[in-house]
Amino acid sequence: MDSTIPRILKTPILAMYHDDRRQLLTLEVELPDVKSENITLLMHENSFYLKAFSETVEYFGSFFLDGPVDPEKATAVNEKGMLTIKAPYKESFTCARYVPIQ
DSSP, X not given: OOOOOOOEEEOOOEEEXXXXXXXXXXXXXXXXXXXXXXXXXXXXXXXXXXXXXXXXXXXXEEEEOSSOBOGGGXXXXXXXXXXXXXXXXXXXXXXXXXXXXO
């Protein structure tokens, strides 16, 4: 009898922010205990797809970005349970504006 325990399926926790000059988008994805070779990352201009797994958990999801990026220039580093993705924007936030909070 096979005693393999199935992996728990989860959507990873994600933080997304840009630099002060609005030229570089940074994504931080929590992937505890996941080795780099167990991560699949597919970047598009306006979204990305992620699938990753550890011994007990499988993470997956598709996420929209806040503006078009250049996926050819994107970089990703997996360190201590945090996958950090950096991608330059294709254009600046010409149509974005700050909304006052009351």
